[in-house]
Amino acid sequence: MKIDLTSIVKNNGGTIKISIKEYLEDFKKGIGTVTFTSPVEFNGSVTNFNGMLILKGKANVDYSTVCDRCGEKINKDLSLTVEEDIVEATTAENTENNPDDDRFTFTGNILDLDRILADCLITNLPMSHICRDDCNGLCQTCGNRINSDSCNCEEKDPIDPRLEVLKGFFD
Ligand SMILES: [Zn+2]
Numbered sequence: 550m551k552i553d554l555t556s557i558v559k560n561n562g563g564t565i566k567i568s569i570k571e572y573l574e575d576f577k578k579g580i581g582t583v584t585f586t587s588p589v590e591f592n593g594s595v596t597n598f599n600g601m602l603i604l605k606g607k608a609n610v611d612y613s614t615v616c617d618r619c620g621e622k623i624n625k626d627l628s629l630t631v632e633e634d635i636v637e638a639t640t641a642e643n644t645e646n647n648p649d650d651d652r653f654t655f656t657g658n659i660l661d662l663d664r665i666l667a668d669c670l671i672t673n674l675p676m677s678h679i680c681r682d683d684c685n686g687l688c689q690t691c692g693n694r695i696n697s698d699s700c701n702c703e704e705k706d707p708i709d710p711r712l713e714v715l716k717g718f719f720d
């Protein structure tokens with residue numbers, strides 16, 4: 550979504566409320582093992598603060614991915630507080646010799662909110678995912694998940710010594 554800034558761009562202190570729910574173009578392909586399963590929701594505002602814009606709000610999206618240990622599919626959601634300074638593109642070019650300036654930019658009266666949201670969400674995506682804290686990964690013996698019913702390798706306990714004694718009684 551592109552936000553039309555006309556009403557605030559020349560109006561210090563002006564605010565536009567933003568409430569959107571939409572699928573981002575950048576998210577359609579997914580990222581690595583992550584597939585986005587819901588539209589991105591953002592509720593917040595953009596405010597003109599002495600010619601700079603301040604974007605504030607909450608963004609969230611649902612996604613599915615796989616457990617790093619066992620490969621099981623897991624569903625997660627990412628929710629984050631957005632608070633970004635956005636400078637006019639021409640101003641940013643003037644600070645080109647300052648590579649540390651990684652602030653977002655806007656051009657003319659248009660703010661490309663999609664790009665900013667996609668960027669914020671991607672940088673906050675966890676690097677690793679596990680299906681549960683005690684996931685033990687895959688069984689070395691049978692290749693099934695150790696947590697699952699299909700792995701019984703652990704249950705092959707040695708016979709209880711008390712039962713061992715009874716062996717042979719009925720021969
Ligand atoms: Zn797992």
Ligand SMILES: [Zn+2]
Nearest residue numbers: 688691700702
């Ligand atoms: Zn097993």
